[in-house]
Amino acid sequence: MPVVRAGITADGLVRAAAELADESGFDKVTVSALARRFGVKDASLYSHIRNLRDLRVRLALLASAEMNDAIGTAVAGRSGKEALVAFADAYRDYALAHPGRYAATQQRIDPEEVADTAVFLRAVELTHGMLRGYGLQEPDLTDAGRLLRSAFHGYIHIELSGGFAHSRPVAESWARSLDALHHVLENWGNGS
Amino acid sequence: MPVVRAGITADGLVRAAAELADESGFDKVTVSALARRFGVKDASLYSHIRNLRDLRVRLALLASAEMNDAIGTAVAGRSGKEALVAFADAYRDYALAHPGRYAATQQRIDPEEVADTAVFLRAVELTHGMLRGYGLQEPDLTDAGRLLRSAFHGYIHIELSGGFAHSRPVAESWARSLDALHHVLENWGNGS
DNA sequence: TCCCCTTTCCTAGGAGTCCTAGGAAGAAAG
DNA sequence: CTTTCTTCCTAGGACTCCTAGGAAAGGGGA
Numbered sequence: 001m002p003v004v005r006a007g008i009t010a011d012g013l014v015r016a017a018a019e020l021a022d023e024s025g026f027d028k029v030t031v032s033a034l035a036r037r038f039g040v041k042d043a044s045l046y047s048h049i050r051n052l053r054d055l056r057v058r059l060a061l062l063a064s065a066e067m068n069d070a071i072g073t074a075v076a077g078r079s080g081k082e083a084l085v086a087f088a089d090a091y092r093d094y095a096l097a098h099p100g101r102y103a104a105t106q107q108r109i110d111p112e113e114v115a116d117t118a119v120f121l122r123a124v125e126l127t128h129g130m131l132r133g134y135g136l137q138e139p140d141l142t143d144a145g146r147l148l149r150s151a152f153h154g155y156i157h158i159e160l161s162g163g164f165a166h167s168r169p170v171a172e173s174w175a176r177s178l179d180a181l182h183h184v185l186e187n188w189g190n191g192s
Numbered sequence: 193m194p195v196v197r198a199g200i201t202a203d204g205l206v207r208a209a210a211e212l213a214d215e216s217g218f219d220k221v222t223v224s225a226l227a228r229r230f231g232v233k234d235a236s237l238y239s240h241i242r243n244l245r246d247l248r249v250r251l252a253l254l255a256s257a258e259m260n261d262a263i264g265t266a267v268a269g270r271s272g273k274e275a276l277v278a279f280a281d282a283y284r285d286y287a288l289a290h291p292g293r294y295a296a297t298q299q300r301i302d303p304e305e306v307a308d309t310a311v312f313l314r315a316v317e318l319t320h321g322m323l324r325g326y327g328l329q330e331p332d333l334t335d336a337g338r339l340l341r342s343a344f345h346g347y348i349h350i351e352l353s354g355g356f357a358h359s360r361p362v363a364e365s366w367a368r369s370l371d372a373l374h375h376v377l378e379n380w381g382n383g384s
Numbered sequence: 385t386c387c388c389c390t391t392t393c394c395t396a397g398g399a400g401t402c403c404t405a406g407g408a409a410g411a412a413a414g
Numbered sequence: 415c416t417t418t419c420t421t422c423c424t425a426g427g428a429c430t431c432c433t434a435g436g437a438a439a440g441g442g443g444a
């Protein structure tokens with residue numbers, strides 16, 4: 001029978017893993033499932049990736065880069081509340097459109113493994129760029145950044161896991177929360 | 193040889209699973225690992241639990257109940273900012289002390305499976321009780337509640353996964369974030 | 385053109401996981 | 415003591431990750 005190479009590359013595997021993650025969930029990203037998708041035995045993939053962990057880290061980096069791009073585009077040319085809302089909406093829209101990829105970005109990864117990757121630095125840069133418009137100084141910058149990251153991530157994480165059971169539309173609470181966060185950033189220094 | 197019953201009960205399994213989760217991580221809570229811990233074959237556990245999913249749901253309910261108790265005790269007799277801080281600190285302290293149990297509480301569970309359990313209702317009650325002091329009406333109550341849950345959960349989730357790399361002490365950012373959230377709650381109605 | 389060498393994919397197999405089926409022995413009830 | 419219920423067992427299937435070692439495709443050089 002016609003034995004043909006499947007033409008697998010590491011990048012191709014990661015892209016396929018990303019699709020698989022969004023379709024079936026991040027925890028369904030498995031070596032066997034990926035091999036099935038390429039019509040190949042699972043042992044064959046180990047020429048391209050070191051192991052499952054390696055694959056998932058690559059997936060996280062891919063997703064983070066995509067997310068950075070989406071956020072970077074959204075905030076370009078905006079400042080103040082416009083930038084905050086653009087940032088937040090780009091963040092949420094990406095996560096809702098790509099739940100599996102988003103889950104990949106928040107898996108526990110050895111900090112040293114990504115601490116000084118371009119992707120990580122750009123994420124920090126984007127956040128600080130957006131906050132700069134509010135005139136915050138350290139350590140307020142770090143504190144406010146942490147609160148924002150927490151609120152964004154927590155909101156999406158709960159939303160994706162079906163935790164917002166109330167009938168109130170999730171998007172409206174989101175918009176209202178962004179108003180509140182904007183207010184917080186404007187008054188970060190003043191009074192309690 | 194002396195064949196002795198291991199004296200396993202469903203509750204005992206769940207408690208052991210909780211310890212295992214806090215020691216080794218929620219994803220290490222496995223039927224085999226639990227069986228090993230009891231010196232028993234894994235097939236033997238299926239007399240007490242339906243399957244792994246069942247075990248994890250029970251673990252989530254245990255952890256949620258414990259957390260509710262901790263929060264309930266903390267907010268008792270307090271109101272306003274005192275209640276907010278007591279609630280938040282109890283939440284965070286529990287999660288940091290019991291990371292595996294906490295992870296169990298935020299796994300994806302079929303909403304119908306817990307929607308009207310006493311545990312779930314009490315959690316809602318505690319949150320709304322704490323917010324009532326700020327004089328919020330629906331839908332602000334829901335919106336503010338969602339923002340708070342998001343911020344708390346997001347903060348702890350990122351902290352537990354080592355996501356706060358900056359040298360600024362995490363506890364100080366937390367305290368500062370609570371100040372900000374209190375401010376947000378006090379001014380929820382007024383202006384943007 | 386022919387041969388070799390690198391890469392890609394294979395088979396084989398070990399170890400670990402979840403879970404079911406059916407059996408034996410302890411514990412409790414009659 | 416006998417019967418019944420419960421607990422734990424062995425056996426085994428299906429799926430997972432991963433390693434070792436082999437075969438064949440495709441490209442480079444003589």
